[in-house]
Amino acid sequence: MISSYDAAILENQQLAPSIWRLQLDVAALAQQVRPGQFVQVRVTNTYDPFLRTPLSVHDCDAKAGTIALLYQTVGTSTHALSRLRPGASVNILGPLGNGFTLPPARSNGNFALLVAGGIGIAPLLFLARELVAKKVSTRLLYGARTAADLTGIDAFEQLGVAVACCTDDGSQGLKGNVVDLLAGYLQSGAAGDVYACGPTPMLRALQQLVRSKGLAAQFSLEAYMACGLGACLGCVVAVPGGGYAHVCTDGPVFKEREVEL
Ligand SMILES: Cc1cc2nc3c(=O)[nH]c(=O)nc-3n(C[C@H](O)[C@H](O)[C@H](O)COP(=O)(O)OP(=O)(O)OC[C@H]3O[C@@H](n4cnc5c(N)ncnc54)[C@H](O)[C@@H]3O)c2cc1C
Ligand code: FES
Secondary structure, three states: EEEEEEEEEEEEEEEEEOEEEEEEEEEHOOOOOOOEEEEEEEEEOOOOOOOOEEOOOEEEEEEOOOEEEEEEEHHHHHHHHHHOOOEEEEEEEEOOOOOOOOOOOOOOEEEEEEEHHHHHOOOOOHHHHHHOOOOOEEEEEEEOOOOOOOOHHHHHHHHOOEEEEOOOOOOOOEOOHHHHHHHHHHOOOOEEEEEOOHHHHHHHHHHHHHHHOOOOOEEOOOOOOOOOOOOOOOEEOOOOOOEEOOOOOOOOOHHHHOOOO
């Protein structure tokens, strides 16, 4: 059930020049949230900034009652968030959105290809944890501008996820983008269900690739959001055949064929 929670900050750690990981004590939310869902964070206890900040749930430990958020400092709210220290708290609204659809548990024959562009890595760790728990063989393809922006790879490797990276400047992994990285991987005859998050141009190119290869894919979309509850039309995305869907309530995760990017 969607509720607002005052969540105590356990840790707020800088991982890269503009990327931070926030660990929150919020047991009631941790026990119900699913991979791909998000929360709306009120960073201050005033109405400045007025809007809450949508952030995906990066990781979750239901037993410990904690969730983690991974965020990039881009503007007012995310910079304010990076200044908060353990002991402070933030108000969060959630769980919001639909989340990824996971395959049924199988011991073999199921392959998941996680594709992340930049901060699009955020929702994929929690997803990887659940896929691995279902014994789905999982691989991460992760692209960023430069090596310093590739964050949290260890956490995937500790789960047993195979990781391949690329960077725009070639400072780590393949020099190029993550759609090229996936295309190269698929050339070996590999296949799998694709779960992706990243900037819209990346997802648009990925949509072409998965269609050409006949792969099933789910995309987690980012949109400008206001209410986060389906009430303001702030977050719409075009759907095939005309009309729109709300990223906040119909998504943020869509099957690739459900959206016009
Ligand atoms: C469902 C969802 C999940 C998200 N999950 C994450 C996450 O896990 N980690 C993370 O770092 N970010 C995530 N985002 C994006 C994040 O919400 C924005 O970066 C944040 O709201 C910016 O707030 P700000 O006040 O710091 O920046 P602002 O001052 O509002 O904006 C700074 C700059 O960022 C641009 N911007 C603001 N919001 C967005 C947006 N939604 N998409 C693209 N550009 C934007 C503005 O145009 C401006 O150029 C998510 C967005 C959505 C909709
Ligand atoms: S953010 Fe208001 S309808 Fe989606």
